[in-house]
Amino acid sequence: KAGVTQTPRYLIKTRGQQVTLSCSPISGHRSVSWYQQTPGQGLQFLFEYFSETQRNKGNFPGRFSGRQFSNSRSEMNVSTLELGDSALYLCASSFGQLQETQYFGPGTRLLVL
Amino acid sequence: SQQGEEDPQALSIQEGENATMNCSYKTSINNLQWYRQNSGRGLVHLILIRSNEREKHSGRLRVTLDTSKKSSSLLITASRAADTASYFCATADLSGGGADGLTFGKGTHLIIQP
Numbered sequence: 001k002a003g004v005t006q007t008p009r010y011l012i013k014t015r016g017q018q019v020t021l022s023c024s025p026i027s028g029h030r031s032v033s034w035y036q037q038t039p040g041q042g043l044q045f046l047f048e049y050f051s052e053t054q055r056n057k058g059n060f061p062g063r064f065s066g067r068q069f070s071n072s073r074s075e076m077n078v079s080t081l082e083l084g085d086s087a088l089y090l091c092a093s094s095f096g097q098l099q100e101t102q103y104f105g106p107g108t109r110l111l112v113l
Numbered sequence: 114s115q116q117g118e119e120d121p122q123a124l125s126i127q128e129g130e131n132a133t134m135n136c137s138y139k140t141s142i143n144n145l146q147w148y149r150q151n152s153g154r155g156l157v158h159l160i161l162i163r164s165n166e167r168e169k170h171s172g173r174l175r176v177t178l179d180t181s182k183k184s185s186s187l188l189i190t191a192s193r194a195a196d197t198a199s200y201f202c203a204t205a206d207l208s209g210g211g212a213d214g215l216t217f218g219k220g221t222h223l224i225i226q227p
Binding site for chain 2: 042056
């Protein structure tokens with residue numbers, strides 16, 4: 001089976017812009033979660049989607065949003081980018097539960113200038 | 114969110130030696146997982162130990178779990194240069210109903226000296 005894929009791998013944006021990141025889960029996985037990783041805060045949970053519905057949401061401002069399509073592919077969007085949004089954004093998929101083994105993609109590295 | 118804490122933050126050992134890293138957490142858990150991350154890349158799942166298990170092995174990895182102390186340890190035996198990476202423990206807070214997702218510690222950065 002192909003692993004989790006994320007596009008793009010690298011992205012440079014300027015403050016105030018918006019960005020959309022994409023994640024394709026492992027075939028058959030219905031749960032997709034997103035995490036932000038920074039040197040200062042470490043890995044932080046953004047949200048989880050299951051069967052096109054947001055099932056869980058972390059403590060991030062409303063500028064961070066996401067969605068999931070019927071084929072389980074997911075996108076996350078960050079609007080009005082801030083310098084502090086520079087991070088590695090990781091997507092993970094699993095069959096169903098957050099407590100299960102998560103399979104991570106390679107990440108999208110976002111730099112906000 | 115409540116985060117686990119790995120200890121030590123960094124560890125440097127010679128190839129062939131054993132590496133031990135510890136994780137403490139704060140909440141009731143269903144299971145505890147260990148992940149590895151090579152420099153700036155995605156996380157790779159290593160092992161999952163359930164709350165009713167005390168020890169689990171996978172190849173050169175040995176994980177223990179002490180739910181009374183809310184702690185876990187990961188032992189890597191006969192280390193290799195390829196084991197150089199950051200290692201994270203992760204838990205899901207049962208009481209939170211998954212609202213925090215998987216909660217990761219800050220990680221232990223392991224360096225294997227050739």
